[in-house]
Amino acid sequence: MSHYPRPGINPDYCKGCGLCVASCPKKVLAISEKLNSKGYHYCEYTGDGCIGCGNCFYSCPEPAAITVYLKDHQPGKEA
């Protein structure tokens, strides 16, 4: 992926609750058909369209499952 904003999702931390999907104003998150290592259908970014609102980050109960890279993010330089 080369452009920001976009979410980064760690499938193994996801418990498939769907709160991020419900929170996404652009409907660019979806629950996968696939299962993660814990047996949950996990959340996936469906592609372009993220506006970096952070709703999914703040709606997700699992601390490390979702990271959102905002518009001004530069790879390798995390603020």
Added chain:
Amino acid sequence: MEKKTVLRKPAGFLDVYKHKPGAEKDRTHYCPGCGHGILHKLIAEAMEDLEIIDDTIIISPVGCSVFAYYYFDGGHFQVPHGRAPAVGTAVSRANPDKIVISYQGDGDLAAIGGNNILQAANRGESIAVFFVNNAIYGMTGGQMAPTTLEGQVTTTTPYGRNPATDGLPLRMAEIINQLEAPTFVARVSLHNPANIRKTRAAVRQALQNAKEHKGFQFVEVLSMCPSGWKQTPVNCLKWIEEKMLPIFPLGTLRDRSAEATPVVRPEPVLEPGKVLEKLGLTEDKSRGFARGTVAEEYSEMSIRIAGFGGQGIMSTGQILAQVAMEYGYNVSWLPSYGPEMRGGTANCSVNIQDDTIGGAEAVSPNMVIAMNRPSMEKFEKTMVEGGSLIYNSTLVEISPSRTDIKAFPVPITGLANELGDIRVQSVVGVGAYAAVTGMFRPEDIIEMLPQFFKGKNKSIIDLNASAVRAGYDYVKNNF
């Protein structure tokens, strides 16, 4: 604060949840869709952004968030059910420069800990309380909580919560807002992104105030429990909006953040010498009575004194202990009585010895002073072999059943009656004890009487002096 370009797991969380048992030290134990994780994230983010991670002490409750200490960086206490505000009080007072967070659920805070939270709030303790209201006991399996809604089906309200039997849900934020001391009181919710952001703002305000030590902060957070509610996480959002919001209206109930000033408490006096000075105990007022010759068997006394309430049982014990103290013994006095002031039964335990006293109760006494028959029957059984039993032969018309003890029948009530006032029987008993054991001289006891009967006139003191003599002389003349 630098503008963020990445929203990621906040630094208020530990990198690796090293205290969590098992292999999964990188994820939480919470159920899918649980609100705790969201609130945890908001707190951890605020801890990072306010730069208070190293100065924050988090009190974990009992409930699903019992393991909050797995996740947050900072200091931790995990405390018994409902006691977080009490422990938080101690922690914040002992560490006035730290930020203390009390993280509690509704069973913990509003049920068993209901009084604790009210008292801490009323004192304006320097604590930021995050109160997760999910209308149910989550950890224990979905029982009714104080915040359960009317009609809500739980495992303990299978027909729904009925106000006629179960009352109505407690609105804790409103209750806390009745008190004068709290600085910030808000109710927020996690049911959609806009409200999560309001929750975020409330969390930050509470922690900013805590950082400035501005007293008591209370943030009630409406949260979802998909497992307890038996609903999908997404349906839970709707349930909060439709069912909880009408009962638990959102908003900032109070915000005195701007005008609040840091809590200043008086400097605690911890130096023993200063405490003694304040209590007027610096001067050694002991009389330092010289000990006479005491037989070996009476050198270490474990005494049970028993009778009817009103017979002066407690007084007898207190006088024995205080006189013994003047002879330089270690003493203890432990009362045991029913709710009645008069007419019930009463007993007390007294220990008199040179060694440090371990247990205050005279479980196996070597001396029993029985003022009535039931007391003698009850406590002679507990005596050690060879012990001494002084019993009130005026009222006890039988002899002791034990033959391996020494019995001293003394007409204690009768002797008092002859002096004209049966109330002095307690002191007759003291005189008898002194004579049996040889531990005290009667004149020493008499010297102390004004101390025991403070404010009484001389005739009362003299009457009690006669009572000491009567008990003492009776034993000396008859045994």
